[in-house]
Amino acid sequence: xxxxxxxxxxxxxxxxxxxxxxxxxxxxxxxxxxxxxxxxxxxxxxxxxxxxxxxxxxxxxxxxxxxxxxxxxxxxxxxxxxxxxxxxxxxxxxxxxxxxxxxxxxxxxxxxxxxxxxxxxxxxxxxxxxxxxxxxxxxxxxxxxxxxxxxxxxxxxxxxxxxxxxxxxxxxxxxxxxxxxxx
Numbered sequence: 001x002x003x004x005x006x007x008x009x010x011x012x013x014x015x016x017x018x019x020x021x022x023x024x025x026x027x028x029x030x031x032x033x034x035x036x037x038x039x040x041x042x043x044x045x046x047x048x049x050x051x052x053x054x055x056x057x058x059x060x061x062x063x064x065x066x067x068x069x070x071x072x073x074x075x076x077x078x079x080x081x082x083x084x085x086x087x088x089x090x091x092x093x094x095x096x097x098x099x100x101x102x103x104x105x106x107x108x109x110x111x112x113x114x115x116x117x118x119x120x121x122x123x124x125x126x127x128x129x130x131x132x133x134x135x136x137x138x139x140x141x142x143x144x145x146x147x148x149x150x151x152x153x154x155x156x157x158x159x160x161x162x163x164x165x166x167x168x169x170x171x172x173x174x175x176x177x178x179x180x181x182x183x
Contacts, residue, residue, distance in 0.1 A: 001061075002061055002063055007112075007119050008111075010067055011067075012065035012067055012119060013066055013068065014064070015054055015063070015065060020051060022073075022074040023066075026074065026077060026102055027077070035138045035140075035141040035144065036102055039163060053081075054081075057082070061123075062082065063080070063081070064077060064079040065079060067103065067112060075104060076101065077101075078100065078116045080120055080124060080128075082098075083095070083097070083098050083136075087136055092134065092168045093134050096132070096134035096170075097133055098133065098134055098135050099117055099121075101113045101116055114147060114151065121133060121171065124173055132170055132171060134169065134170050135169040136159065138161060138164040139164050140164055141164075151171065152171050153169040154170060154171070155167060155168070155169060156168045
């Protein structure tokens, strides 16, 4: 079972079926879906499938969390997910776990994404005992490149993506490096 993870002024809590509408609204926002969903507008069945996959990953401590606080409610969505098709065929990504962060654009620049990613890295080390996290980011997504690099991820290759070329990252997880970004 995934725990609630506290960050400054908010928390990450495991998604429930009641979160489907809020998540769908977030992932349909043009600035969010541009890179995260390859600019595809997700449907209700897409979201239900995403939630079902998250529930199936729960036993491994993976899946999706809502980023929320008492004042604003839903701030965004975070997750740790196994690398899926077609990236799992790449040596740099094979067998890896990838973080997912989507913050409401109205809240960008407030450190929510960085705190959430740092908390997921911390959780991946202390609770899941993972040796590393990996990520694939669309080449033009400058904000996500900065976020990953600020949290200790380093470039690990390139690949073709559906909409854009992808830059691949890896974040070894170890005590001294983790202390630099812990929430």
